[in-house]
Amino acid sequence: MTDQRSTDPNTADSQSGFxxxxxxxxxxxxxxxGTAKITVxxxxxxxxxxxxxxxxxxxxxxxxxxxxxxxxxxxAQCVIAAGRTMQDVDDGDGPRRIHSLHGYFMRPxxxxxxxxxxxxxxxxxxxxxxxxxxxxxxxxxxxxxxTSFQEASGGLDHQDAMxxxxxxxxxxxxxxxxxxxxxxxxxxxxxxxxxHRHVESNLFVAPGAELTAHQSVWMRALGRLPDDPLxxxxxxxxxxxYTLLEPVIRRHGLTWTDRRLRPASLxxxxxxxxxxxxxxxxxxxxxxxxxxxxxxxxxxxxxAADGTLVATVAxxxxxxxxxS
Numbered sequence: 107m108t109d110q111r112s113t114d115p116n117t118a119d120s121q122s123g124f125x126x127x128x129x130x131x132x133x134x135x136x137x138x139x140g141t142a143k144i145t146v147x148x149x150x151x152x153x154x155x156x157x158x159x160x161x162x163x164x165x166x167x168x169x170x171x172x173x174x175x176x177x178x179x180x181x182a183q184c185v186i187a188a189g190r191t192m193q194d195v196d197d198g199d200g201p202r203r204i205h206s207l208h209g210y211f212m213r214p215x216x217x218x219x220x221x222x223x224x225x226x227x228x229x230x231x232x233x234x235x236x237x238x239x240x241x242x243x244x245x246x247x248x249x250x251x252x253t254s255f256q257e258a259s260g261g262l263d264h265q266d267a268m269x270x271x272x273x274x275x276x277x278x279x280x281x282x283x284x285x286x287x288x289x290x291x292x293x294x295x296x297x298x299x300x301x302h303r304h305v306e307s308n309l310f311v312a313p314g315a316e317l318t319a320h321q322s323v324w325m326r327a328l329g330r331l332p333d334d335p336l337x338x339x340x341x342x343x344x345x346x347x348y349t350l351l352e353p354v355i356r357r358h359g360l361t362w363t364d365r366r367l368r369p370a371s372l373x374x375x376x377x378x379x380x381x382x383x384x385x386x387x388x389x390x391x392x393x394x395x396x397x398x399x400x401x402x403x404x405x406x407x408x409x410a411a412d413g414t415l416v417a418t419v420a421x422x423x424x425x426x427x428x429x430s
Contacts, residue, residue, distance in 0.1 A: 126299035127329045129168060133179060134186050134340055136163040142224060160224040160240075163187045167217040171294050175215030177371040178347030180241050180249045182340040184209065187223035188237040188253040189336040195230055195255070202235050202255035204339050208375045209251035219243055233257050265379070265415040266407065269391050273411075274324040277303040284310075291363070300325050300345045309352055309361045319357035319394040323349050327385040341384045342417060343376055346406065351423045353394035354402030360427070368426040372401065375420045382408070382416040400426045 139162045165183045167175045185204060192201045215221065221241050228236040234256050241249040280302050284292040295310070305322040306314055314321075325345055331337055351369060360367055382388070392406040402425040408417040 124297065125329075126297050127327055127331075130299040130341070130344070131332075131337075133166060133168055134182055134337065136165045136183060136186055136190065136223065138162070138190070139164050139222070144226070158226055160226045161187075161191050163190065163223040163225070165221050165223065167215065167219070167221060170217050171290060173217055175217050175221070175248070176347070177211055177249075177374070178344040180211075180215060180221065181207070181209060181251070181347060181374060181376075182344035183221065183223060184239040184241055184249065184251045185253065185340040185343050186336065187225050188239050188251075189255070189339070191225050191227060191237060192235060192255055195235055197257040199258045201336075202257050203335055204378055205254055205256045206375070206377045207251055207253045207343065208373075209249055210373045211249050211371050213243075213246065213248045214370075215241070215243055215248045221248070228252075233259065268389060268409040268413040268415070269322060271305045271322045271389065271391075274303045274326075274387050277305065277324065279303050280308065283308065298348075299328055300341075300348065301328055302349065306356070309356060310363060311361060313359045313361050314356040317357055317359055319353045321349075321353055321356055321392050323352075323390045323392070324387055325390055326387050329385065331383075331385045335381065338382055338384050339378055342378070342382055342388075342408070345384065345388075346376060346390075346408070346417070346419045347371065347374065347421070349390065350392055350404035350406050350419060350421045351394075351402055351425060353392050353404055354397050354423070354425050357394060357397070358427075364427075366428045368424065368428055370424040372422045372424055377418045378416070379418065380414055380416050382410065387411045388416065397425060400424060 142160045142162055144158045144160055168179055170176055195202050221243055224240045224242060226238040228238055234254055237253045239251045240247045280295050284295050303324040327341060331341060389409040390406050392404060394402055394404050396403050401422055404421050406419040407415060410416050
C-alpha cells in the first residue's frame with residue numbers, strides 16, 4: 107500500500123489547518139523552567155534523609171472532549187522530561203535510552219491548565235540511570251513515575267513470536283469507519299495522531315462479535331517522526347494507553363460509548379526491549395487475564411512489522427459499570 111500519510115486529508119483538518127501529529131510533537135516540546143530544591147524538615151537530623159534537586163519542565167495539554175488530560179499524553183511527557191535529564195549521561199554511543207517505566211495515575215488532569223514535570227536524578231550508575239518524575243497541576247501530582255535508562259549493551263536474546271493476524275493493508279482504519287460521520291465523537295477520533303486498525307473490529311459503536319479477552323490492533327503515527335529515539339519512545343508510550351483496556355470491555359460485551367461504563371487508568375508499566383520506529387506499523391497484541399473488584403488488567407506486546415518484539419505493556423484500570 108502506498109504511504110499517503112503526508113497527503114491524506116484525514117491527517118489534518120483542511121479548514122482549520124490542524125495537524126494531529128504536529129500538535130502531539132508540540133505537546134512533547136517541554137520548556138525547561140529551572141531547578142527546585144527538595145528538603146525534609148521537622149524530623150530531626152536532615153542529613154539522614156539527604157537533600158536533592160529536581161529539574162522542572164513545563165508542558166501544555168491536548169484538548170479532550172471531556173476536559174480531562176489523556177493519560178497517554180502525560181506518560182509521554184514524563185518520558186521526555188526524564189530523557190531530557192539524560193543528555194549529559196553519555197557512554198560514548200549517545201545518551202542512555204529508556205528501558206522501563208512504572209507510573210501511577212493519581213488524579214485527573216485539567217486539559218486547560220499547564221502541567222509541570224519535576225524530574226529527580228535518583229542515580230547514575232555504571233550502566234543504568236534512574237529518574238523519578240512527578241507531573242503536577244495546582245500544586246498536587248496527577249501522575250508519579252519511575253523510569254530507568256540503560257547504556258547500549260549486548261547479552262542473552264530471545265523473544266515471543268508475533269501472532270499470525272491479517273496485515274494492516276487488509277483492515278479498515280478509523281478514518282475509513284468514521285470519516286463520513288458528522289458527530290463530535292467521530293471528529294475527535296480523526297484528530298488522533300495515531301492511526302489504528304483493529305483486527306477484531308473496534309469497540310466504539312458495537313461490541314465485539316465474540317466475548318473474548320484478546321485482541322490485536324495495528325498502529326502507527328500519522329506521519330514521519332524526527333529521528334530521535336527519545337521521541338519514538340515517548341510516542342510509543344503515548345499510543346500504548348489508547349486501547350489496552352479494550353480486552354476487558356470486549357470480554358464483557360461493552361463499548362466505549364456505553365453510558366454505564368466508567369473507565370480510568372490506574373497504573374501503567376512499560377518495558378522497551380528493542381529499538382522502535384513508531385512511524386512504521388506496530389502490532390499491539392493485547393489480552394486481559396483478569397477483571398475483578400471494579401478493576402481490569404490489560405497486558406500488551408508490541409511487535410514491529412518484521413516480527414521483532416519491541417515492547418511489553420501492562421496497565422490496570424478502573425472499569426466500573428454503573429447499572430442505574
